[in-house]
Amino acid sequence: MMVVVAARSEGVGGEAVDLAALHRDHYRSLVKLASLLVTDVGRCEELAQEAFVALAGRPGGLRDPAKAPAYLRSAVLNGARSLHRRKDPTGRLRAATATQAGPERPDDAAGRHDDEAAVLAALRTLPHRQQEVLVLRYWLDLPESEIAATLGIGAGTVKTHAARGLAALADRLEDRR
């Protein structure tokens, strides 16, 4: 018996992107974006580089080169998410971080960065999706529609994650006081 399978979506085609220009304009920002989700700065650079490698290899480039920055952001976020999963396939690491280490107590952190360190530590205890939404919203100042497009979720879901993430962040910081 002959059997056949097929994968289906839209056709191939598009325009090549100017990788060097994209790198010049966005690489730094992408590394910084990764640094807000991944603690290892060296790994952040790798995530950004892998995003460019992925973009470089797209057959036919992008159908809309203007979306290249969004594509790169998505690639970095996906990479960060995958990194968390590979390091912590069972999700226990995050739970352990939340329950054992937890956000730094303000009086444990050093100098004037105490509060910032505590906020970042609390942020990293949130579910990854909430972290991503909060970073895109409060660091990149992306509108909800663009966050939704970057993460591949609905705008309503962005609002939900943002609201819940912010509330959880406030609660966790409050708990540590």
Added chain:
Amino acid sequence: MSEHPDDIEARLRAALAARADAVEPAADGIEVVGRMAAARDAARRRRAVLSAAAAVVVIALLAGAFLLLGDDDPDTDVAAGGSTTVTTSTTVPGSAPDVTRPVLWPLPTMSISYAEPADAVAAFGTGYLGLDPSVCVRDPDPEDGTLLLIPSPEGCSVDGGPDPRTAFTTVAVERRPEGWVVTGAESSWLEVTPAAGAVVGADIVVDVVSLAPPEVALTARVPALGAEPASAPAVDTSIVPLGADGTWHLVLGAADGPTVLIVSNGISATARPFTVDSTAVPVATTTTTTGPTDDGTQGWPGPTSRHFDSPEAAAQAFVADVLGFAEPTLAGQVVEGTEAELRFRPRPAASIETAVALHDTGSDRGWVVTGVTATSGEIDSVARTGDDVTVTGSASAFEALVQVRLLDVAGNVLGETTTMAGGTEALEPFTAVVRQEAAAEGPVYVQIAEGDESGEGTYLWAVWALVP
């Protein structure tokens, strides 16, 4: 009491900005990107060569897979809901060094021979793989038995190696008495892993990692070895994208003889022969089961684990430890002799229910859980190939996102993934492959579930089945 929202927003902005300001990437990023792209392409070429040199990627399906297609025995009827076992074996190509590699091109029906490998590859690219005629043949390493098919819109007179921004195909060739022949092809953009596939019901499941974005069309065909690929019409069905990592899940129907799997993205393609060989050396075993057991012999907890004197105690422990309900609330129960069914809500205020079936073993094991059902999800089959467990079923969840986990008897997570099913009230089919990342003592269970809004691994409903 939590602080004012404006305050936490301001603190978050300040913290993110401070962290980002403190990070300054090295200046050699673009050079590193170039090196990574080159290294990636070189690695792919090496894999392609190894794959071709390995002669044949063989997935040997023992008679069980084919019995499923034509078996009239009601005991092996998957649809009947019984427990079915199918064993498959995979051979290591290197274990049979004398095997002659199957020839993909030229077809046996063609009265043609090729004096030059480039001619064979060029004709193979367009005549067999169906690639765009703009592909050009390159032979960067005449000693390695492969040539490259490179898309070249500028024309084949323009020399050069593959552009890392485009896909290309590495084609394995051999010189035979009848002339140059093609024995395999590997796309630089498609990583096809039949070894990670599994038999699910009567289907072969194969993973394809496409480095191309999801909007790039993939097509796949499974023609008989020696037949025109076009004779195997593409059916636009049975493929499930597994997520943003570019992995596609091809569900192939079983074939009844030597066949070739061809996966193409239009400008590059992978073509590998599949050989049915029931005498192959087994290195992996796949077993398929449908639904949970019904006699308690393999139910939860395992034989060396805890003992429960009552169905409620067993069920309460199960929904809390294994299913991960945050505040399991008993909604109702029916106990008839040695059988029981208890319904739970994940929280007191929730309306959705999950039913837990139990059986009194009458031995020192006491009550055990034999199955879990919910109106929002069903498991049709579970199959294991090595560390990979393939689960099929249908489900409905918020944003269609269904979580799939492997658990041990204590509820420890051994592996997890997510898959897409239905996002409305209607259940829609899914197929997921989840890898067991950690060893387990005792039985392993697969759970499909819908996470609640916390995102912390607690669930609204769950369905559970034993992994064979």
